[in-house]
Amino acid sequence: MSVWQSSMIGLARSSAMRRLMQGTQLTQQLAGRFVGGQDASAAVARAIQLKRRGLSASLYYLGEYVTDEHRIEGNVAELNAAVQGLAATDLGVHVSVDPTQVGYARSAALGERNMQRLAELVAGVPGQRQRVLMLDMEDFSYVQPTLDLHARLLQANLPAAITIQAYLHRSAADIDRLIGQGATVRLVKGAFAETKERSWTDRTAISRAYLRLAAKLISAAAQDRGVYPIFATHDEKLIRAIEGMLQAASRPAGTYEFELLYGVRPALQDRLVEDGHAVRLYLPFGTEWWPYAARRVGENPANALFVARALPAALRR
16 A cells, blocks of 8 residues: 555544544535535435446445444435435446444444335335445454345345455455355455455455456356346456457446546446446445545545645634
8 A cells, every 4th residue: 555545534523624624614615526416315316326427336325334323324314315215216226335324333223224215215216217225345353244145135035236455355255155146246456554464465356356257247147146246346458358258258238337436536327328338336425525535536636636725724723
């Protein structure tokens, strides 16, 4: 990890910086770059706008690793509002959830109860639209509990999908089990600091692992089982390689997706749409935007201009 990225992660975790940056209207220009609005209605409106560009969205309410019971209930209420807001449109219903948003950091029983409620709400949306509750993957301590939760939701015939982190050594075996389940799988590189015993830490090794897992998800066996892969990456070399795999496997459009972050690489988003791929944007919303925005700036120093413009306004308060 670069010094720049490490520095931005430190700022993302700073309560003082969060209060500073989120405290004025002028700093909202930074939030507007990466966040779809302060509440569910704004996020749904942004999803409608994105649809006009040929882009789908997965709504994500900002705020994770929450232990306070009132905040947990508030998170669940916002996620419910996102599902209901999408259900009132002609869009598909696709919502991403961190297990620790809805109670897992407090107790597994509370988290599972709330996730079950959300999955049932998504399942109850009428019509033939896509309905997905995407389980985000967090740090290593939550990997197996999240996989177990996903399996139980599937057994209950609820529309759950799962995120897999390519940099973990265990992910190849996890992918094999998910193929057997005919799962919807979002493949990411992985962004948490893990040990060498658990993960690849070299960028080249992580990219190779990503492509090995992508090949499994594109395979004839996966397609026969009804696996729906979502390739979540901004790495254009990986995207080009996956496009080649899809073409070689004669994988038809509509049986997979690419996913990118809202506000990141818009030209790449448009290129993928123009080339006939289904493209979904991970669309965060909420008021706790600073930690998320800071991590995006850390991933690409070119985004530092947004901090440079916003910080003076915050300091003048």
